[in-house]
Amino acid sequence: MENNSLIILAESLQLIFDNLNSFGYQTIAPTISENTIVYDQITKISDLPIGYIDEQTGGHYRLKKHSKPTFFSYTVGANSWKKYLHPPKVRLWQIKRKAKAMEFVSEETQPPKLAFIGVRGCELAAISIQDRVFLKDKFVDPIYSTRRKDIFIVAINCARAVKTCFCTSMQTGPKVEEGFDLSLTEILDDKKHIFLVKVATEKGREILKNIPYKVATKEDENIAENIIKTTAQSIEKKLDTENxxxxxxxxxxxxxxxxxxxxxxxxxxxxxxxxxxxxxxxxxxxxxxxxxxxxxxxxxxxxxxxxxxxxxxxxxxxxxxxxxxxxxxxxxxxxxxxxxxxxxxxxxxxxxxxxxxxxxxxxxxxxxxxx
Ligand code: SF4
Ligand code: SF4
Incomplete structure (x- = not known):
């Protein structure tokens, strides 16, 4: 595996889930709950929102069936990966009365090893911002730091944007640039349904072991780049950040x-x-x-x-x-x-x-x- 860009069949994504599970990771990925995209633990690719797209505008969200069986054609829902790294509610300590003494009960110190699958460019940027806030300032947040250290990230290049996206103004997407172990670009046409996979870390390379692949050609790379370029061009919303x-x-x-x-x-x-x-x-x-x-x-x-x-x-x-x-x-x-x-x-x-x-x-x- 010399080249960092590989082609795998779409159904081989299941093998990535299986390998992650066998390495002790809980696999967290997009799925559908209450008619929205949420992030939750799943182990089967059939639980991904296959063939769904979302429609979003100010104060409006709808999930709809789409004519193609793509795995990642929707964008982001109300959930973000923040709920796993910086949980909405955490007990910091508990004390029990024992006769005239107090018993201090310590809290969970070893959270599960998590693999995030389907992380978008804007979401990688958000994780990096929270890293800056919780890990790289005067005080380190121990809850965030323990949860963050073993995270495995499979990122996805967006092949579609919605009307509320403005990642191009903030230089965070739709292309994923850094902060992942593996990145995927989904390619579906009349003849094939495949992923172009980029390997960014040794951990990522390890997870791909035993998965059938071929080395991506220049043409495959161009197709993937064009998908991302078309998505970027479709983004209408802008935020002028000058001064x-x-x-x-x-x-x-x-x-x-x-x-x-x-x-x-x-x-x-x-x-x-x-x-x-x-x-x-x-x-x-x-x-x-x-x-x-x-x-x-x-x-x-x-x-x-x-x-x-x-x-x-x-x-x-x-x-x-x-x-x-x-x-x-x-x-x-x-x-x-x-x-x-x-x-x-x-x-x-x-x-x-x-x-x-x-x-x-x-x-x-x-x-x-x-x-
Ligand atoms: S979502 Fe935020 S901006 Fe909108 S009504 Fe609630 S508080 Fe105000
Ligand atoms: S658009 Fe900006 S401010 Fe609004 S939810 Fe996303 S990151 Fe937060």
């Missing part, structure tokens, strides 16, 4: 914040579906007998009034201040804090906003009212 930090910092009093605040429900959906948002809160609980006390960490959102509560009240009392905080942090302050934007252009916050507020439109409106 965006300055634009946001100079426009705290821009009238467009009032306009968006009139529509925003402060429901926090946008932060829950965002693959990079990382804020959490901590709650202590006791059971009714007073025998057990626990501390839990769960996802929180800058859209809740409690999130900015300090003694005496909340700092951000209005929806306007909360929406402005989110956008200015995500697209501006994040650059100062972490050296990268907090947005990867996945479009989830647009689709899952019940009133269809669109982050790209908000930036456009700010620019129009700038000054």
């Amino acid at each position: 965006i930090k300055e634009l946001l910092y100079q426009n705290y009093e821009n009238p467009s914040w009032d306009e968006v605040a009139n529509r925003c429900l402060s429901c926090a959906n946008c932060t829950m579906v965002c693959p990079t948002c990382f804020c959490t809160t901590v709650q202590d609980t006791t059971d009714l007998t007073g025998e057990i006390a626990e501390r839990w960490r769960s996802w929180d959102s800058c859209f809740t009034s409690d999130f900015s509560y300090i003694h005496g009240g909340s700092v951000r009392v209005s929806t306007k201040s909360r929406y402005r905080q989110w956008l200015v942090h995500k697209l501006g302050a994040w650059l100062d804090q972490f050296g990268t934007s907090g947005c990867v252009g996945c479009g989830r916050c647009i689709t899952w906003c019940p009133v269809g507020i669109d982050i790209t439109e908000q930036v456009k409106t700010l620019r129009e009212n700038n000054g």
